[in-house]
Each structure stands twice: as structure tokens, then as C-alpha cells.
Amino acid sequence: MFADRVLSGMRPTGGLHLGHYHGVLKNWIELQHQFECLFFVADWHALTTHYDTPEIIEEHVWDMVIDWLAAGVDPAQATLFIQSRVPAHAELHVLLSMITPLGWLERVPSYKDQQEKLVEKELNTYGFLGYPLLQSADILIYRATRVPVGEDQTPHIEFTREIARRFNHVYGKEPGFQEKAEAAIKKLGSRKARLYRDLRNRYQEQGDEEALAAAKSLLDEQQNLSMGDQERLFGYLEGGGKMILSEPEAMLTTASKMPGLDGQKMSKSYNNTITLREDPESVTRKIRTMPTDPARVRRIDPGTPEKCPVWQFHLVYSDEDTKKWAHEGCITAGIGCLDCKQPVIDAILTEQRPMHQRARMYEEEPSLVRNIIADGCEKADKLAQETMREVREAMGLDYS
Numbered sequence: 001m002f003a004d005r006v007l008s009g010m011r012p013t014g015g016l017h018l019g020h021y022h023g024v025l026k027n028w029i030e031l032q033h034q035f036e037c038l039f040f041v042a043d044w045h046a047l048t049t050h051y052d053t054p055e056i057i058e059e060h061v062w063d064m065v066i067d068w069l070a071a072g073v074d075p076a077q078a079t080l081f082i083q084s085r086v087p088a089h090a091e092l093h094v095l096l097s098m099i100t101p102l103g104w105l106e107r108v109p110s111y112k113d114q115q116e117k118l119v120e121k122e123l124n125t126y127g128f129l130g131y132p133l134l135q136s137a138d139i140l141i142y143r144a145t146r147v148p149v150g151e152d153q154t155p156h157i158e159f160t161r162e163i164a165r166r167f168n169h170v171y172g173k174e175p176g177f178q179e180k181a182e183a184a185i186k187k188l189g190s191r192k193a194r195l196y197r198d199l200r201n202r203y204q205e206q207g208d209e210e211a212l213a214a215a216k217s218l219l220d221e222q223q224n225l226s227m228g229d230q231e232r233l234f235g236y237l238e239g240g241g242k243m244i245l246s247e248p249e250a251m252l253t254t255a256s257k258m259p260g261l262d263g264q265k266m267s268k269s270y271n272n273t274i275t276l277r278e279d280p281e282s283v284t285r286k287i288r289t290m291p292t293d294p295a296r297v298r299r300i301d302p303g304t305p306e307k308c309p310v311w312q313f314h315l316v317y318s319d320e321d322t323k324k325w326a327h328e329g330c331i332t333a334g335i336g337c338l339d340c341k342q343p344v345i346d347a348i349l350t351e352q353r354p355m356h357q358r359a360r361m362y363e364e365e366p367s368l369v370r371n372i373i374a375d376g377c378e379k380a381d382k383l384a385q386e387t388m389r390e391v392r393e394a395m396g397l398d399y400s
């Protein structure tokens with residue numbers, strides 16, 4: 001219904017590493033060229049699990065933004081902002097909480113999963129239970145149409161869709177809706193009004209989904225309608241009331257294949273990471289001391305690449321010829337492990353070189369980062385207020 005807009009956030013709870021780059025940031029960098037994108041530092045989300053260690057969040061906020069910029073996220077293409085600097089997220093969160101049944105929150109799978117995983121934390125809190133709703137507010141406040149998520153996060157998007165539907169159902173029924181919708185149709189001009197009515201009839205009488213899609217794109221193209229009239233006509237198509245909050249779609253992203261230095265998933269908690277801006281000497285040292293297939297005790301012992309974490313790095317970084325060379329060299333003991341590691345070291349350093357270059361400017365002049373975020377927050381706040389005006393009015397909170 002609204003123009004395509006992508007929203008994605010990241011929690012500032014630690015330095016970013018190559019797993020984040022391959023799992024999230026590379027995707028953001030592609031998306032920023034295809035869609036209007038909003039990327040935010042999810043500091044309130046971080047507090048839901050790190051409420052007792054706020055210093056961790058404080059320490060990582062700016063560093064994380066520099067990591068984004070270093071990786072190639074471009075503030076000229078995407079809006080970068082900090083969640084807590086746009087307080088309307090909290091306002092929408094509290095307003096949505098009025099219509100959110102507790103059972104919906106309790107059945108979000110990550111609620112129980114995370115509580116079981118993070119046993120050392122006391123997560124029997126209101127903030128933790130409500131965090132999927134805060135996430136819904138993040139998405140709905142920008143009328144984001146697409147949200148990149150991994151498979152495990154799709155229930156959160158489904159939850160957000162349910163919240164949007166419930167909100168529209170409860171608050172979309174304004175007095176005189178039909179008359180206002182009919183008046184809005186007239187504003188389309190006679191030819192488009194006829195087309196709109198025809199498509200609406202086809203959808204409502206015959207369930208013709210193509211007619212519905214055509215009518216939606218007809219409305220998308222209308223520049224001269226106010227936001228309120230546009231919402232009415234979208235809602236009128238499907239027979240209900242105003243469509244104030246729009247339902248987002250999940251954009252499924254494939255899980256990162258980035259292994260850690262020990263072959264497990266790369267993660268700070270496993271202490272097996274290479275950070276995004278790690279210095280080249282440290283990267284070289286870490287790879288050179290990485291464990292390999294234990295069968296290769298001596299240089300003349302053949303090995304099995306599939307049992308070696310270095311091989312997994314080859315799968316991420318090496319071209320076919322290099323992979324063939326490493327595989328054959330390993331199983332025939334034709335190469336030593338240090339020989340095998342060198343192309344991986346070279347590839348990581350090559351990947352990181354432009355990141356170091358881009359980061360230097362921001363490290364030397366932190367005010368540049370502050371300004372990027374200040375601009376982004378201002379832009380995000382403006383978009384958020386467009387939705388909030390409609391939401392407040394619908395909930396009877398517009399006292400002007």
C-alpha cells in the first residue's frame with residue numbers, strides 16, 4: 001500500500017565481526033541500492049536483555065555505526081538512526097500495548113527460547129515479554145513494507161501483521177467512513193474513479209486477487225490524495241475501515257555461513273571472532289594459529305578438509321581453483337597448513353582494507369558520525385510523526 005520501505009536494526013551489545021558482515025551488513029549494502037532503507041541502532045532492544053549492564057550499550061553504539069559505515073552502508077542512500085532518539089517508537093509501543101493480548105506475546109517462540117538460553121539473566125521482566133511488540137512498533141511506525149529477517153524471526157513479523165490488523169480493525173472504523181471513502185473516490189477523477197470501483201467490485205464480488213493488486217497499485221500512483229484519503233481507499237477496497245498501519249512482509253535472508261576460528265558459528269560468546277576492523281597483524285596471527293584437522297600432526301600426514309575450520313573459511317573466501325588446490329593439497333599432504341591458510345589471510349585482509357580506509361575518516365573525526373546520526377534521527381522522526389498523527393487521531397488522542 002505504501003512505497004516500498006525496508007527497516008532493519010541491530011543491537012549494540014558488542015563489537016561487530018565478520019559474521020555480522022556476511023550475515024547482515026552485506027545484505028544491507030545491497031538493499032540500500034534497491035529500496036528506501038532505514039537502519040537503526042536498537043538500543044532499547046539491547047536494554048531488554050542488558051538492562052543491568054548499560055555501559056556495554058553505551059560503549060558500542062558509536063562504534064557500531066562506524067562499523068556500518070566502514071562496511072559500506074552509505075548514509076546518502078540509507079537513513080541511519082538510533083532508536084531511543086526517536087521517542088515515538090516508545091509512544092507507539094505503549095499505544096499498541098493497549099490492544100495486545102498477553103497470550104500473543106507469551107506464544108512468540110523466542111520468549112521461551114531466549115529465557116532458556118540466557119539462564120544467567122533474570123528475564124522474567126515486562127520489557128523482555130514486550131520486546132516483540134516494541135519491534136512491531138519499530139516496523140509499523142515507518143510503515144515498512146519489507147523487513148529482512150532470518151527464518152527464526154518470521155514469527156515476529158507474523159505477530160506484527162496481526163497487531164496491524166487488530167489495530168486497523170479496532171480503530172479504522174471512523175464515523176462516516178463510507179461517505180468519506182466515496183468522497184475520496186471522487187478525488188481520483190472520473191476515469192480512475194470508475195476503474196477503482198470496477199476493481200473493487202471484482203475483488204469483493206469474485207475474490208479476484210489480481211483486481212485487488214491492480215487497485216492497490218492504482219492508489220500507490222496517486223500523488224494528489226492526502227494520507228488519510230489514501231488509507232480510506234485502501235481500507236475500502238477490502239471492505240473494512242481505514243488502513244492506518246500497514247502489514248509488513250518478511251524478506252527471508254539466508255543464514256550466514258561464516259564460521260568462527262574454531263569451526264563453530266562465529267560469535268562473541270564463543271570467543272572465536274575476527275572483528276570488522278581488526279588490525280592486519282592480529283588477523284594474520286589468529287588465522288595462523290587456528291586449529292586444523294588434528295590428523296595432520298606432521299607435514300607429511302594427509303588430512304580431511306571437511307574436519308578442518310580453515311576449510312570452512314576457504315568455502316567463504318576462495319575461488320574454485322584455490323579450493324581445489326587446498327583440498328587436494330590437504331588430502332595428499334602436498335601442502336602444509338600454513339600454506340593452506342595464506343590465501344584465507346590474504347582474502348580477509350583484502351576484504352577489510354576498504355573498511356579500514358572508510359573507517360579512518362570517522363575515527364579521526366567523530367563529529368561526522370554524530371552528524372550522520374543526527375540527520376538520520378531527524379528524518380526518521382519526521383516519518384514516524386506522519387504515522388503517529390494518524391494513530392493519535394484514530395485513538396482519540398488528537399486534542400488540537
Ligand code: SF4
Nearest residue numbers: 293308310330337340
Ligand atoms: S591443509 Fe588446510 S584444510 Fe587441511 S588440515 Fe591443514 S589447514 Fe586444514
